[in-house]
Amino acid sequence: MVINVKASTRNYDILIEDGIFGKTGEIIKNFANGTKVFFVIDQNVFDIFGENLKKMLEKNGIEFLYFVLPSGEKSKCGKMLFKIYSCLAENKISRKDTVVALGGGVCGDLTGFAAATFLRGVRLIQIPTTLLAQVDSSVGGKVAIDLPEGKNLAGCFYPPHLVVIDPFMLKTLPESVFNCGMAEVIKYGAIYDKVLFDTLCDRENLSANLEKVIARCVDIKRIIVENDEFDTGERMLLNFGHTYGHVVEKYFNYEKYSHGEAVAIGMAHITKISEENGICEKGTYDALKNLLEKYSLMFDEPEIPRESAEETLLLDKKSGTDYINYVVLEKIGKAKILKLNKKENFLWKN
Numbered sequence: 001m002v003i004n005v006k007a008s009t010r011n012y013d014i015l016i017e018d019g020i021f022g023k024t025g026e027i028i029k030n031f032a033n034g035t036k037v038f039f040v041i042d043q044n045v046f047d048i049f050g051e052n053l054k055k056m057l058e059k060n061g062i063e064f065l066y067f068v069l070p071s072g073e074k075s076k077c078g079k080m081l082f083k084i085y086s087c088l089a090e091n092k093i094s095r096k097d098t099v100v101a102l103g104g105g106v107c108g109d110l111t112g113f114a115a116a117t118f119l120r121g122v123r124l125i126q127i128p129t130t131l132l133a134q135v136d137s138s139v140g141g142k143v144a145i146d147l148p149e150g151k152n153l154a155g156c157f158y159p160p161h162l163v164v165i166d167p168f169m170l171k172t173l174p175e176s177v178f179n180c181g182m183a184e185v186i187k188y189g190a191i192y193d194k195v196l197f198d199t200l201c202d203r204e205n206l207s208a209n210l211e212k213v214i215a216r217c218v219d220i221k222r223i224i225v226e227n228d229e230f231d232t233g234e235r236m237l238l239n240f241g242h243t244y245g246h247v248v249e250k251y252f253n254y255e256k257y258s259h260g261e262a263v264a265i266g267m268a269h270i271t272k273i274s275e276e277n278g279i280c281e282k283g284t285y286d287a288l289k290n291l292l293e294k295y296s297l298m299f300d301e302p303e304i305p306r307e308s309a310e311e312t313l314l315l316d317k318k319s320g321t322d323y324i325n326y327v328v329l330e331k332i333g334k335a336k337i338l339k340l341n342k343k344e345n346f347l348w349k350n
C-alpha cells in the first residue's frame with residue numbers, strides 16, 4: 001500500500017508492506033540514482049538487520065556508509081547530533097545525497113533533525129523499525145532532540161522524502177517495546193476513530209490485522225498533518241496524553257518510563273480529571289483504562305512534586321504566555337483542545 005502525504009515543502013510516499021525491507025537495496029538504488037546514502041542505525045537494529053542490509057546494498061552497487069547509534073532515549077541529544085554531523089562531513093555528504101534513519105523513534109527524530117540541518121537540508125528516508133515509529137514518528141515531519149530542560153525542545157518540521165514501513169520487522173521487538181507503540185495506536189483510536197479503538201480490544205485480531213491497523217494510524221496522521229502541518233490547531237490533538245506524559249518522562253530523567261508508557265500515563269491522567277469535571281462522557285475513563293490494561297500500559301500514578309511539574313509545563317509547546325492548551329476527550333473517538341489559564345493548572349484540579 002502507498003499513502004502519499006502532502007506537505008508545504010514536498011509531497012512524499014509512505015510504502016507499507018510486509019517484507020518490504022527485503023527490497024531495500026532496489027528501493028534505495030532507484031531513489032539515490034548514483035548519489036551517496038548514509039545510514040544512521042540503532043544499535044539493536046544493526047545487530048539484527050545490519051548484515052542483511054549490507055548484502056542488499058552491495059548487491060545493488062551501493063556503498064554501505066553508516067553510523068551506529070547507541071539505543072535509548074538518552075541518545076536523542078546534542079552530543080549525538082554533533083557526532084552525526086561529523087560523520088556526514090567526514091563522508092563528504094552533499095545536498096544531493098541521502099540520510100536514512102533505520103530504527104525507532106529515537107533514531108528517526110535525531111537523524112531527521114541532523115538531515116534537516118546538515119548543509120541546511122539533505123534528503124531523508126525514514127525506515128521505522130518499532131511500532132511507535134511506524135505509526136507515528138516517521139510520519140509528519142516533526143524532528144527533534146531533547147534538552148536537559150525538556151523533551152523535543154530543539155527541533156523543526158522537516159518532512160521525509162520517503163518512508164518505508166515493514167510490519168514484519170516488528171517480529172523481533174520485545175513485547176514491552178511493542179506495547180509502547182500501542183500507546184500511540186490507542187491514542188489515534190481515542191482522539192479520532194472509535195472503530196479503531198474497539199478493534200484494539202481483541203489482541204488476536206490485532207496480530208492478524210497489524211498491517212491494516214498501522215496503515216489506518218498512518219492515514220489518520222496524514223489527514224491531521226495535511227490540515228495543520230505546523231501544529232497551530234488540529235495537529236495539537238496528536239498531543240493527547242503528551243502534556244503530562246512529557247512531565248513524567250523528564251521528571252524521571254528519561255529512564256523510568258519510555259515515551260509510550262509516559263503517554264499512556266498522561267492519557268489516563270487527563271481523562272480521569274476530565275471525566276470528574278464533566279468534560280467527557282461518563283465511562284470514557286474506564287474504556288480507556290481497560291484498553292491500556294490489555295497492553296500492560298496502566299501504571300500507578302507516579303509521584304511528581306507540583307513545582308517541578310509546573311516548571312516543565314511552562315515550556316510545553318502548546319502554551320502561550322498565560323495559557324496552556326490541553327487535549328481532552330469528549331468521548332472515545334473525539335477530542336478537543338481546552339485553552340486554560342496557566343494559573344488554573346487543570347492537571348492538578350480535582
Ligand SMILES: NC(=O)c1ccc[n+]([C@@H]2O[C@H](COP(=O)([O-])OP(=O)(O)OC[C@H]3O[C@@H](n4cnc5c(N)ncnc54)[C@H](O)[C@@H]3O)[C@@H](O)[C@H]2O)c1
Binds near residue numbers: 076129141258
Ligand atoms: N516525531 C514524532 O512525531 C514522534 C512521535 C512519537 C514519538 N516520537 C519519539 O519517538 C521516541 C520513542 O520511539 P520508540 O518507542 O521507537 O523508542 P526507541 O527508538 O528508543 O526504540 C525502542 C527500543 O526498540 C529497539 N528496537 C528498535 N527496532 C527494533 C526491532 N525491529 N527489533 C528489536 N528491537 C528494536 C531499540 O533498540 C530500542 O531499544 C521518543 O523519543 C519520542 O519522543 C516522535
Ligand SMILES: O=C(O)C(=O)C[C@@H](O)[C@H](O)[C@H](O)COP(=O)(O)O
Binds near residue numbers: 140
Ligand atoms: O506529530 C505530532 O504532532 C505529535 O504530537 C506526535 C507525538 O506522538 C510525538 O510524541 C511528538 O513528538 C510530540 O511533539 P511535541 O511537539 O509535543 O514535542
Ligand SMILES: [Zn+2]
Binds near residue numbers: 184259263
Ligand atoms: Zn508521542
